[in-house]
Amino acid sequence: MKRDKKVKYKVNSKLKSEVVESLKLPKDILLGAVIVTVTGQSEAFVENYRGIVEYTDNLIALQTKTCLVTITGKSLRIDYYTNDEMKITGHIKNIQYSNN
Numbered sequence: 820m821k822r823d824k825k826v827k828y829k830v831n832s833k834l835k836s837e838v839v840e841s842l843k844l845p846k847d848i849l850l851g852a853v854i855v856t857v858t859g860q861s862e863a864f865v866e867n868y869r870g871i872v873e874y875t876d877n878l879i880a881l882q883t884k885t886c887l888v889t890i891t892g893k894s895l896r897i898d899y900y901t902n903d904e905m906k907i908t909g910h911i912k913n914i915q916y917s918n919n
Contacts, residue, residue: 852867852883852884852885853865853866853867853868853881853883853884853885853886853888853916854866854867855888855914857911857914860892860910860911860912861908861909861910861911862906862907862908862911863890863906863907863911863914864904864905864906864907865881865888865904865905865907866903866904867883867884867903867904868881868882868883868888868904868905869881869882869883869884870882871897871900872887874897875895876893876894876895876896876909877891877892877893877895878890878891878895879895879897879907881905886916886917886918887916887917887918888914888915888916889913889914889915889916889917890907890911890913890914890915891911891912891913891914891915892909892910892911892912892913893909893910893912894909894910895907895908895909895910895911896908896909
């Protein structure tokens with residue numbers, strides 16, 4: 820009696836991105852892309868983050884699925900956060916995205 824071998828295929832992230840792009844599917848849902856919505860220089864809403872890496876008055880660093888998001892400024896604070904989103908207020912000077 821022969822046993823069926825299950826072969827698992829791992830889809831690489833580049834191929835997955837190309838499929839999502841070609842089908843015009845929402846990247847935030849399928850790829851877990853971070854969404855940063857900024858209102859002026861005083862507030863930012865961040866969705867799809869994984870964790871807080873660093874938190875000071877001048878810097879907030881967040882780990883996402885695809886990158887590290889660093890927000891710098893003055894008097895920065897996290898007003899609220901849930902498992903999926905957070906609100907950052909203060910005087911935002913810079914938002915930087917860097918690869919893991």
